[in-house]
Amino acid sequence: MPREDYETVIGLEVHAELSTKTKIFCSCPTDFGGEPNTHCCPVCMAMPGALPVLNEKVVEYAVKAGLATNCTISRDSKNDRKNYFYPDLPKSYQISQYDKPLCEKGYVEIETEEGKKKIGITRIHIEEDAGKLNHDDYGRGSLVDLNRAGVPLIEIVSEPDMRSAQDADKYLKKLKSILEYIEVSDCKMQEGSLRADVNVSIRKKGQKEFGTRTEMKNMNSFKSITRAIEYEIGRQIEVVENGGKIYQETLRWDEVSGKTFPMRNKEDSQDYRYFPEPDLVPIRLSEEYIENIRKNLPELPENRKQRYLEEYHLTEKGANILTASKYLSDFFEEAIKICNNPKAVCNWLMSDVARILNEKEMEPDEIPFKPEELAELIELIEKGTISSKIAKDVLDKMFENPEKPSKIIKDNGWVQISDEGAIKAIVQKIIDANPQSVQDFKSGKEKALGFLVGQAMKETKGKANPQMLNKMFKDALK
Amino acid sequence: MNITELTVHELKEKLDKKELTITEITKAYVDRINEKEKDVQSFVTTLTDEAIEKSKKIEEKLKNNENLGKYAGIPIGIKDNMCTKGIKTTCSSRMLENFISPYDGTVVNRVINEENMIDLGKLNMDEFAMGSSTETSYFKKTKNPWDLRKVPGGSSGGSAAAVAANMVPWALGSDTGGSIRQPASLCGVVGLKPTYGLVSRYGLVAFASSLDQIGPITKDVRDAAMLLSIIAGHDEKDTTSANIPKKDYTKALKNDVNGLKIGVPKEFFGEGINEEVKESINKAIEKYKELGAIVEETSLDVAEYALATYYIIACAEASSNLGRFDGIRYGYRTKNFTDLQEIYENSRSEGFGAEVKRRIILGTYVLSSGYYDAYYKKAQQVRTLVKNEFAKNLSKYDVLLTPTSPTTAFKLGEKSNNPLEMYLADICTVSVNIAGLPGLSIPCGVDKSGMPIGMQLIGKAFDEETILNAGYTFEQAYKFREKYKPDFKGGNN
Numbered sequence: 013m014p015r016e017d018y019e020t021v022i023g024l025e026v027h028a029e030l031s032t033k034t035k036i037f038c039s040c041p042t043d044f045g046g047e048p049n050t051h052c053c054p055v056c057m058a059m060p061g062a063l064p065v066l067n068e069k070v071v072e073y074a075v076k077a078g079l080a081t082n083c084t085i086s087r088d089s090k091n092d093r094k095n096y097f098y099p100d101l102p103k104s105y106q107i108s109q110y111d112k113p114l115c116e117k118g119y120v121e122i123e124t125e126e127g128k129k130k131i132g133i134t135r136i137h138i139e140e141d142a143g144k145l146n147h148d149d150y151g152r153g154s155l156v157d158l159n160r161a162g163v164p165l166i167e168i169v170s171e172p173d174m175r176s177a178q179d180a181d182k183y184l185k186k187l188k189s190i191l192e193y194i195e196v197s198d199c200k201m202q203e204g205s206l207r208a209d210v211n212v213s214i215r216k217k218g219q220k221e222f223g224t225r226t227e228m229k230n231m232n233s234f235k236s237i238t239r240a241i242e243y244e245i246g247r248q249i250e251v252v253e254n255g256g257k258i259y260q261e262t263l264r265w266d267e268v269s270g271k272t273f274p275m276r277n278k279e280d281s282q283d284y285r286y287f288p289e290p291d292l293v294p295i296r297l298s299e300e301y302i303e304n305i306r307k308n309l310p311e312l313p314e315n316r317k318q319r320y321l322e323e324y325h326l327t328e329k330g331a332n333i334l335t336a337s338k339y340l341s342d343f344f345e346e347a348i349k350i351c352n353n354p355k356a357v358c359n360w361l362m363s364d365v366a367r368i369l370n371e372k373e374m375e376p377d378e379i380p381f382k383p384e385e386l387a388e389l390i391e392l393i394e395k396g397t398i399s400s401k402i403a404k405d406v407l408d409k410m411f412e413n414p415e416k417p418s419k420i421i422k423d424n425g426w427v428q429i430s431d432e433g434a435i436k437a438i439v440q441k442i443i444d445a446n447p448q449s450v451q452d453f454k455s456g457k458e459k460a461l462g463f464l465v466g467q468a469m470k471e472t473k474g475k476a477n478p479q480m481l482n483k484m485f486k487d488a489l490k
Numbered sequence: 491m492n493i494t495e496l497t498v499h500e501l502k503e504k505l506d507k508k509e510l511t512i513t514e515i516t517k518a519y520v521d522r523i524n525e526k527e528k529d530v531q532s533f534v535t536t537l538t539d540e541a542i543e544k545s546k547k548i549e550e551k552l553k554n555n556e557n558l559g560k561y562a563g564i565p566i567g568i569k570d571n572m573c574t575k576g577i578k579t580t581c582s583s584r585m586l587e588n589f590i591s592p593y594d595g596t597v598v599n600r601v602i603n604e605e606n607m608i609d610l611g612k613l614n615m616d617e618f619a620m621g622s623s624t625e626t627s628y629f630k631k632t633k634n635p636w637d638l639r640k641v642p643g644g645s646s647g648g649s650a651a652a653v654a655a656n657m658v659p660w661a662l663g664s665d666t667g668g669s670i671r672q673p674a675s676l677c678g679v680v681g682l683k684p685t686y687g688l689v690s691r692y693g694l695v696a697f698a699s700s701l702d703q704i705g706p707i708t709k710d711v712r713d714a715a716m717l718l719s720i721i722a723g724h725d726e727k728d729t730t731s732a733n734i735p736k737k738d739y740t741k742a743l744k745n746d747v748n749g750l751k752i753g754v755p756k757e758f759f760g761e762g763i764n765e766e767v768k769e770s771i772n773k774a775i776e777k778y779k780e781l782g783a784i785v786e787e788t789s790l791d792v793a794e795y796a797l798a799t800y801y802i803i804a805c806a807e808a809s810s811n812l813g814r815f816d817g818i819r820y821g822y823r824t825k826n827f828t829d830l831q832e833i834y835e836n837s838r839s840e841g842f843g844a845e846v847k848r849r850i851i852l853g854t855y856v857l858s859s860g861y862y863d864a865y866y867k868k869a870q871q872v873r874t875l876v877k878n879e880f881a882k883n884l885s886k887y888d889v890l891l892t893p894t895s896p897t898t899a900f901k902l903g904e905k906s907n908n909p910l911e912m913y914l915a916d917i918c919t920v921s922v923n924i925a926g927l928p929g930l931s932i933p934c935g936v937d938k939s940g941m942p943i944g945m946q947l948i949g950k951a952f953d954e955e956t957i958l959n960a961g962y963t964f965e966q967a968y969k970f971r972e973k974y975k976p977d978f979k980g981g982n983n
Contacts, residue, residue, distance in 0.1 A: 059573075060579065060581070060586070063691060
């Protein structure tokens with residue numbers, strides 16, 4: 013049976029590190045990096061007798077995430093212990109939430125070729141991150157770094173509503189964008205502050221029951237998630253086509269070989285012995301508390317996009333690209349405060365800036381210059397100080413060595429020639445040097461004008477104001 | 491004057507009158523430890539030199555009128571499951587034989603750093619507070635000062651024995667299912683388990699988080715009220731600690747029980763309760779009646795399920811709480827391993843004693859998938875019933891009166907090979923932990939062989955005042971300490 017006869021079913025479990033200043037159960041800093049075991053205290057090192065105290069900010073951030081993804085917020089929630097032994101888990105249990113998560117039954121919308129599609133969110137719960145094992149290069153053992161132990165996480169579990177790697181990619185990007193907008197997570201996949209485990213199964217088209225799913229871990233970019241899903245779909249179809257069976261197991265994605273490998277034995281399935289965390293009191297949220305967070309929820313990408321369409325008359329595409337990244341969108345808003353030309357700023361961001369980011373494999377938040385500087389660049393074009401063509405060169409320089417556009421232009425002698433006398437002299441010079449073209453133009457060959465303007469631009473190394481050149485050639489050759 | 495026979499309020503009075511100095515007091519206790527510890531074996535760590543040193547410093551500071559706390563310079567003993575910075579905290583386990591905590595627990599901090607009491611040492615206990623005789627200690631077996639052939643009870647056996655033997659004027663114990671009250675009863679001293687949430691658990695090495703409470707073990711009720719006043723109070727490091735104002739519990743000691751309504755639940759006088767214990771309790775009841783209290787028989791019919799409920803909940807929590815002793819970061823690590831799994835298995839097999847392992851296995855079992863509903867969940871439901879039953883009774887009565895222990899102190903080794911029989915030693919006390927209520931044990935007589943008998947007074951949640959006053963009033967009338975003293979009989983020398 014060909015691949016088209018199968019349908020893919022995908023669900024995601026996304027872990028997002030919350031950007032609170034302190035850990036979930038103690039007041040140690042959550043900063044990334046730091047010498048091993050320097051962001052630790054008796055609580056997050058699980059010294060005997062130490063007790064957790066729930067960081068209220070964590071609850072607030074999780075509720076924000078829940079409200080931003082249309083979840084129902086539980087008025088009555090609690091923490092549970094998930095018990096298992098591993099050296100990066102100092103208490104030998106993770107404080108998580110089992111049967112009473114903070115948020116349930118939400119959804120986010122993604123844009124697909126068939127239009128808008130809702131991806132259901134089963135639940136969002138809070139939990140603590142584990143520490144990190146540093147494996148000794150000489151094979152003498154492993155060292156435990158507990159700096160990350162106790163960093164707050166939310167786990168966002170989706171319904172199995174995605175049908176392709178593209179769906180999953182869009183869902184994840186949408187989720188990332190929402191979490192960035194509400195400022196609860198940095199969502200940096202490279203630093204591990206956003207991680208996704210992917211459940212994939214296949215079934216024959218038209219079949220109602222789900223197939224057996226596998227869970228994939230260890231993908232650390234959007235690209236590898238798409239690759240991993242594509243690979244796994246292919247693998248599962250091949251197994252089924254050859255009369256084999258899919259086993260429910262956890263697979264590790266290997267970026268280098270582009271394949272998945274079983275992580276642990278299936279007989280080894282863990283019994284986590286969940287039970288209510290007796291060291292913490294239940295989480296009770298008042299109506300007022302939830303409403304207050306709802307009222308103060310920042311603008312979400314969907315709303316911002318609508319505003320861009322209505323207020324600034326941006327194109328659908330432009331508004332989509334800008335609002336997909338909170339950073340880019342904020343950048344846009346800062347820039348238009350200065351140059352008040354939303355369309356131009358949008359165009360620059362989605363074309364030239366986006367192109368350079370893409371070439372350099374950079375994220376929007378890595379743009380080395382400030383919004384004010386892009387605004388200045390656009391103003392310089394509007395004022396006629398530089399041409400759009402020169403502006404592209406200026407932008408390249410701004411990426412290389414961030415300086416004010418005006419300084420770059422000055423240092424490189426790129427100021428546009430808009431002086432009437434100077435341009436008149438150049439026009440005369442070119443006319444004198446190209447009698448044939450002058451003749452052609454006068455006999456009706458419009459193209460000849462282009463050639464003359466081109467010659468003038470060449471003469472001035474592109475600095476002459478093209479509109480003025482055009483006009484003056486026409487006037488001179490009348 | 492024999493300094494070590496005085497209660498703390500008596501010591502305090504003499505200090506205030508300048509009849510005694512802090513160094514004299516400390517010296518007297520150090521001498522007493524040097525004399526009696528070899529027989530009683532109640533300390534895991536003694537801090538005698540440090541104590542004398544500290545007493546001199548405190549005396550100096552007091553001369554300079556520094557404000558050091560009401561009980562500055564009063565010695566104290568601390569059960570060895572409370573974290574003390576720079577001093578070993580072993581939980582009487584091989585697992586923590588050399589463990590030194592990097593921090594002071596909240597109660598230790600209040601008592602030692604804020605009040606400036608003098609720590610005479612860390613007291614022996616059943617390993618990780620699991621036991622009723624202090625025999626599961628990895629290090630030593632503490633003896634009952636009333637008869638050195640007998641157990642002091644447990645798990646705070648070291649604390650109770652040290653107070654009874656006058657080696658410390660008062661001590662801190664912890665109580666998960668009776669671990670303060672039962673040894674207090676067996677050693678003829680006063681023990682109070684406060685309401686769950688009254689005293690911070692931060693720095694108490696957890697056995698069963700939803701049941702553990704720190705409390706005083708003292709020579710008399712007034713001392714218990716004084717020490718409770720110091721250690722009680724909200725702690726932001728323990729979210730299960732109640733946010734209620736601090737009190738001076740000595741103000742509740744009115745020496746008056748006229749009109750006090752006492753309920754006596756008949757279920758606590760059934761099978762397994764020693765006849766002499768019953769007789770002694772009945773005499774106490776008569777005494778209360780004489781004093782003007784109204785005493786009635788009542789019923790706590792779910793109490794018979796409390797012991798089973800207790801062992802499920804306590805072991806479940808313990809199995810998780812003790813997971814951190816994995817040989818990775820601190821504590822005992824086996825020398826015998828080739829991989830991670832063996833570090834875990836061998837460190838824990840070698841580091842924990844039999845009783846601890848038994849409870850970890852039991853707790854792991856009741857939480858496993860497929861058994862959770864039948865055991866842990868069911869136990870939680872019964873817990874609610876027990877709470878309700880107590881609440882119903884305590885809406886009718888101010889105090890419930892029961893024996894503290896079904897028997898007086900038993901012989902060393904008598905029950906150590908029979909865990910079920912040992913578990914029955916907690917039958918009268920566990921339901922109080924299950925319900926989260928305060929319970930006070932005070933001596934109310936001795937049996938034919940001269941071993942102390944204790945009675946338990948149970949009060950409403952956060953109403954320690956009523957049981958303290960009831961206990962105090964009985965104590966004033968009965969004068970146990972004037973009648974009976976431990977005589978260290980049955981020793982080898």
